[in-house]
Amino acid sequence: MRPLFHPAVEDVQPAAILHALSDPTRAAIFARITREGCVEACSAVSALGDRVIPKSSLSSHFKVLREAGLIRCERHGTEMRNHSRILEVEARFPGLLPAIMNAYARSLNDEPPPS
Amino acid sequence: MRPLFHPAVEDVQPAAILHALSDPTRAAIFARITREGCVEACSAVSALGDRVIPKSSLSSHFKVLREAGLIRCERHGTEMRNHSRILEVEARFPGLLPAIMNAYARSLNDEPPPS
DNA sequence: TCCCATAGTTCCGAATTTCGGAACTATGGG
DNA sequence: CCCATAGTTCCGAAATTCGGAACTATGGGA
Numbered sequence: 001m002r003p004l005f006h007p008a009v010e011d012v013q014p015a016a017i018l019h020a021l022s023d024p025t026r027a028a029i030f031a032r033i034t035r036e037g038c039v040e041a042c043s044a045v046s047a048l049g050d051r052v053i054p055k056s057s058l059s060s061h062f063k064v065l066r067e068a069g070l071i072r073c074e075r076h077g078t079e080m081r082n083h084s085r086i087l088e089v090e091a092r093f094p095g096l097l098p099a100i101m102n103a104y105a106r107s108l109n110d111e112p113p114p115s
Numbered sequence: 116m117r118p119l120f121h122p123a124v125e126d127v128q129p130a131a132i133l134h135a136l137s138d139p140t141r142a143a144i145f146a147r148i149t150r151e152g153c154v155e156a157c158s159a160v161s162a163l164g165d166r167v168i169p170k171s172s173l174s175s176h177f178k179v180l181r182e183a184g185l186i187r188c189e190r191h192g193t194e195m196r197n198h199s200r201i202l203e204v205e206a207r208f209p210g211l212l213p214a215i216m217n218a219y220a221r222s223l224n225d226e227p228p229p230s
Numbered sequence: 231t232c233c234c235a236t237a238g239t240t241c242c243g244a245a246t247t248t249c250g251g252a253a254c255t256a257t258g259g260g
Numbered sequence: 261c262c263c264a265t266a267g268t269t270c271c272g273a274a275a276t277t278c279g280g281a282a283c284t285a286t287g288g289g290a
Contacts, residue, residue: 001256010225014218018137024130042266054250059268078257078266093218095210103129103208110125157237169279174239193237193286 004066004073009088012069017089017096020068025053026061027104030070034084034101041080070097119181119188124203127184132204132211135183140168141176142219145185149199149216156195185212 021027033039041062062082065071072083086097136142148154156177177197180186187198201212
């Protein structure tokens, strides 16, 4: 397995970032990776509410985030470690990712889960 | 023709905004409406580079922007006037729209059109 | 009033994208 | 060498997007 492709930070496109984060599931995954520094792929499953996300869907979510330049993925043994590229992206597009994550946090506060 | 539906600002969702603006054409339309204050729909066609955007596509782009809460549309006679809701959205999600528009502006500077 | 031009919307089939189960591959440990 | 774990790929079904053609709404004449 050759290392996965990651775009150089100067090739990262706003459209790709917005598309990647326009999916709440991916945004939650990215938020978690950023918050925790490093997250192993499958462990993210159990953490996103109680919804079960199929492995194949998760795999493609990670691929979208990686190709958008939002995360860096490397294999360690049998597991995949995912790191946030937020600092790199922040340098290129100042304020973008914090604003997006704040917006999601805000809207989650506004609408607590329908209990 | 009854007035079009516009979401209240407190119902505006980050996912919808990111999805709407993840399309460069829509982002350009929104940027133009915001910059100029008010733009009539079809006049936006000629302004987006030299690419011809079919009327039906334009119509659905405006619809996506409107339903995401980014613009307000009202009919005046036979034409449609579109206003940016950037101030409302800014109040709810501070920094979000400026950061997105800066990011697009930045990436356009980085890659001038392939002449 | 009727007709026309302008401006947008709707309809609908084709192309593209997303979803997710099942099968497959990679890696490390007995 | 075989197995368990972790992810990826494949592929058909479902959902979205695209855009041409037909349709509708509005206002300005004649």
